[in-house]
Amino acid sequence: MTFVYPTDSNKAHPLPLSPDYKSSIKRAPNKPLIPMRHTLSELTGPVYGHETVREGDNDLTTQHSGEPIGERIIVHGHVRDEDGRGVPNSLIEIWQANSCGRYIHVRDQHPAPLDPNFTGAGRTVSDASGYYRFVTIKPGAYPWGNHHNAWRPAHIHLSVFGYSFVTRLVTQMYFPNDPLFPFDPIFNSVPDEKARARMVSSFDLENTKPEWALCYRFDIVLRGKNATPMENH
């Protein structure tokens, strides 16, 4: 199938400058982006599949000798294109704080404990229908220096490839009904309320494993529409 990538779809993204998010002030371009037609360079992209992922990389709770502290959860869903078709064999990388809101990173100074049994990184590849699944620990909220009493809502970072270099997506998955949403400038950098809602996972009781783990569903929609004239925009 041949895809087109309408630039209109990018309106869902935050604008580069979002002054409430202080770090964007000196790192957002001041000059307008230059529009251009997609060439073969933009329309192709790296294809990474199972060779990139080791067995167990999608279970962040079994990568060490003991079990991590915190609430075990399943995070699963589909990677889809804008027409709703599953995106198969797409690499998904995740990273996140532990249940106390602490990252394994030399620059994370939050005085919350590290967990020797949780290093917070995982990978998987979507299957033929676009489906993916991780087992992990629910991350904690954590403070940051953006403004007085700033706290990030709990989130899992995701990196997804898709069909072309212009479908590349790095985003954050949030949890339903987080009371920190109204106060988070990163979450609110997405201008449209419906678009913001697409970053929030839904509680999935049906796929919760009794006596073992709660489940959240997070579907990821990447750019890309069928290039046939009927569906082209």
Added chain:
Amino acid sequence: MQQSVKSDGITPSQTVGPFFKYGLTPNGEYAWNDAFTNSTLTPDVSGDRIRIEGRVFDGDGVAVPDAMLEIWQADAQGRFSDPQDKRALPNASFRGFARCGTDKDGNYSFETIKPGAVPDPDGKPQAPHILLAVFGRGMLRHLYTRIYFSDEAGNAADPVLALVPADRRATLTAVREPGKPVYRLDLHLQGDDETVFFDV
């Protein structure tokens, strides 16, 4: 037939944040294994091996120590390692993708090969170029730019460079160091020397 589910739009981007390193670019500093390195080189790849290096700066001219850069490029024959490029691929194991995190001084580097010319949508050749995506804390979505090469005569007729004001084209042109297969290109996220970023 796969189940098709209509969506009212794509999933919005969010910043890669300051803490991606142990997950995306561990590079021996963190226990996780690297899915990618800063090299596209494979044993069988043909073409001229080059190094592209430079620094990333913010609007105050301060080095950005927590950016992540990704490149995507054709091989030396101008073919992409992607089934969507229907042409024959001479370098079977060459992928053309690499990833690099900046260091504390904002330095990045890539080991790769000089790409060949790739056609534009009208079939005219584009000058050799590499696509570059820039991610970082403070960047709510990654930015796309291109790396061209100072020693390529084809730059003058390149249809994408032609879209860029002449006085800003240098921000896209990696400069060859005399006598070495090394090109230098600094990136400026903002300011007088702001890198040209494309709306793709």
